[in-house]
Amino acid sequence: MGKRSLVLVIADKEIAAKILFALSASAAILAVGLICVFLFMQGLPAIWNIGIINFLTGTSWRPTWDPPLYGILPMIVGSLYVTAGAILFGVPIGIFAAVFMAKFCPSPVHKILKPAINLLAGIPSVVYGYFGMVVLVPFVRENFGGNGNSILTASILLGMMILPTIITISESAIRAISPEIYEGAIALGASHENASFRVVLPAAKSGVMAAVILGIGRAIGETMAVRMVAGNQAVLRMPHEFLSGARTLTTNVVLELGDAYGGHRAALIATGVVLFVFILLINALFSMLKKKGGA
Amino acid sequence: MNKTNKYSMKNVDLWYNDFHALKNINMDIPPNEITAFIGPSGCGKSTLIKSLNRMNDLVEGCKISGSILLDGESIHGNIDVNALRKRVGMVFQKPNPFPMSVYDNIAYGPRTHGIKSKFKLNEIVEKSLLDAAIWDELKDRLKKSALSLSGGQQQRLCIARALSVQPDVLLMDEPTSALDPISTAKIEELVIKLKTDYTIVIVTHNMQQAVRISDNTGFFLLGELIEYGNTQQIFSMPSDKRTEDYITGRFG
Numbered sequence: 001m002g003k004r005s006l007v008l009v010i011a012d013k014e015i016a017a018k019i020l021f022a023l024s025a026s027a028a029i030l031a032v033g034l035i036c037v038f039l040f041m042q043g044l045p046a047i048w049n050i051g052i053i054n055f056l057t058g059t060s061w062r063p064t065w066d067p068p069l070y071g072i073l074p075m076i077v078g079s080l081y082v083t084a085g086a087i088l089f090g091v092p093i094g095i096f097a098a099v100f101m102a103k104f105c106p107s108p109v110h111k112i113l114k115p116a117i118n119l120l121a122g123i124p125s126v127v128y129g130y131f132g133m134v135v136l137v138p139f140v141r142e143n144f145g146g147n148g149n150s151i152l153t154a155s156i157l158l159g160m161m162i163l164p165t166i167i168t169i170s171e172s173a174i175r176a177i178s179p180e181i182y183e184g185a186i187a188l189g190a191s192h193e194n195a196s197f198r199v200v201l202p203a204a205k206s207g208v209m210a211a212v213i214l215g216i217g218r219a220i221g222e223t224m225a226v227r228m229v230a231g232n233q234a235v236l237r238m239p240h241e242f243l244s245g246a247r248t249l250t251t252n253v254v255l256e257l258g259d260a261y262g263g264h265r266a267a268l269i270a271t272g273v274v275l276f277v278f279i280l281l282i283n284a285l286f287s288m289l290k291k292k293g294g295a
Numbered sequence: 296m297n298k299t300n301k302y303s304m305k306n307v308d309l310w311y312n313d314f315h316a317l318k319n320i321n322m323d324i325p326p327n328e329i330t331a332f333i334g335p336s337g338c339g340k341s342t343l344i345k346s347l348n349r350m351n352d353l354v355e356g357c358k359i360s361g362s363i364l365l366d367g368e369s370i371h372g373n374i375d376v377n378a379l380r381k382r383v384g385m386v387f388q389k390p391n392p393f394p395m396s397v398y399d400n401i402a403y404g405p406r407t408h409g410i411k412s413k414f415k416l417n418e419i420v421e422k423s424l425l426d427a428a429i430w431d432e433l434k435d436r437l438k439k440s441a442l443s444l445s446g447g448q449q450q451r452l453c454i455a456r457a458l459s460v461q462p463d464v465l466l467m468d469e470p471t472s473a474l475d476p477i478s479t480a481k482i483e484e485l486v487i488k489l490k491t492d493y494t495i496v497i498v499t500h501n502m503q504q505a506v507r508i509s510d511n512t513g514f515f516l517l518g519e520l521i522e523y524g525n526t527q528q529i530f531s532m533p534s535d536k537r538t539e540d541y542i543t544g545r546f547g
């Protein structure tokens with residue numbers, strides 16, 4: 001075998017690798033595309049039939065009535081409540097934890113904390129849900145009242161579930177701020193705390209915002225854990241009713257899709273469309289922020 | 296020298312772990328003068344200037360011995376290191392404005408030291424920018440991000456930021472090495488003007504700069520202070536052969 005054919009073999013391998021990578025990448029795009037097409041193909045006609053106003057602003061979800069009522073406002077509001085609640089619990093704790101890990105914790109502690117947080121990210125949501133059922137639900141029932149299956153409980157649980165996302169991404173955003181910025185603050189006589197919270201953290205704000213948005217995406221899309229602690233009543237709640245149960249867009253689908261057919265099934269798929277649009281908006285916001293942060 | 300010295304260093308040694316970076320430095324720095332540190336890369340100029348406001352405390356494995364007195368008082372004794380750094384401002388080699396507005400860059404220091412009144416902060420921002428000779432350029436851009444300024448403006452903003460907490464010493468580590476000649480000239484002019492109110496220590500790679508602006512010059516080599524004295528004298532008749540070699544461009 002001469003030198004030349006060896007070169008050819010290597011070139012062939014490179015081409016093969018390139019094709020493989022291209023195929024894998026297109027598989028991902030194809031998957032997203034297919035999901036879009038089928039979701040919208042099945043969901044949009046349903047929204048059309050129900051009437052977009054009736055669908056989005058209707059406060060009654062009565063799929064078994066004749067004629068059925070398909071109003072998903074309670075679920076939209078339910079999703080917004082638990083997501084807002086998750087942000088309320090998860091974001092401050094997550095950001096403080098990220099600052100702690102990037103700027104305060106001694107490296108032996110970091111060596112334990114970091115894998116622990118990675119582990120937290122990998123726990124299946126049904127396990128979180130189980131934890132919510134046996135720990136949080138009784139906790140909320142005994143300390144705040146109600147039966148414990150509530151918006152508050154789901155918010156706390158989701159707040160915990162988005163912590164790893166927020167901590168990990170915020171921490172790397174904080175670490176990416178050049179040490180000269182920190183030193184500039186220290187050289188003015190600022191304390192370590194002051195320099196960390198008032199200079200370095202604000203400097204990392206676009207990364208931290210991105211972390212929060214990804215956390216929101218995770219919270220709004222979470223299904224199993226919410227289903228296990230939220231009570232799931234398809235009732236429009238007011239904010240002060242945070243000790244009552246509520247249903248989210250995701251749980252609406254998963255609770256009923258099993259034995260739904262016809263118009264009911266189509267209305268559930270249409271619920272999925274609304275959820276998907278939420279996620280698209282959140283992603284658009286995310287890439288906008290990323291662009292701003294990169295500039 | 297009949298004035299009392301601003302800084303007085305005696306037998307200062309400094310190690311980065313096992314590396315002996317400063318060797319038995321003895322040096323007095325007079326007030327309201329410009330003192331330049333020159334010498335080839337890696338000779339310890341930055342290390343020494345960072346010892347003067349204890350920025351070396353941030354470096355893990357850094358040990359220092361000997362004494363450094365500021366106005367007759369040890370900077371390693373029973374003092375608040377944040378108060379020391381408020382008294383001794385620092386300007387870095389690469390302009391390092393905070394990624395916030397021009398106004399907030401200047402107001403950060405005073406706010407940190409407890410000034411809350413909006414009126415007082417406005418006053419400080421204006422005065423600091425005036426003193427750093429950049430008020431006219433920036434007075435209409437106070438709300439703009441500091442990162443939108445040119446390199447030279449950023450560096451003068453950093454000087455203004457250092458002035459905002461009313462220090463009495465200004466340490467500058469090669470403040471013009473990243474700047475064009477015009478920005479450099481502006482900063483040199485500014486530094487000369489500032490010496491009436493501040494004691495200035497400046498590290499420079501540029502020997503013409505040392506000649507143009509400084510009153511005293513110290514020449515360093517491999518962690519040692521080889522020669523220190525009046526700038527005119529050092530550059531016209533250095534007493535050490537190595538100083539002469541360096542300033543005539545025979546090495547470094």
Ligand SMILES: Nc1ncnc2c1ncn2[C@@H]1O[C@H](COP(=O)(O)OP(=O)(O)O)[C@@H](O)[C@H]1O
Nearest residue numbers: 311314316335336337338339340341342343354
């Ligand atoms: N953080 C550090 N850790 C270890 N060695 C260092 C550190 N900073 C500087 N040094 C070493 O100390 C010597 C002096 O460095 P420096 O003071 O930066 O020199 P200069 O500013 O004169 O170029 C160099 O040999 C450099 O490699």
Ligand SMILES: [Mg+2]
Nearest residue numbers: 340341342468
């Ligand atoms: Mg240096």
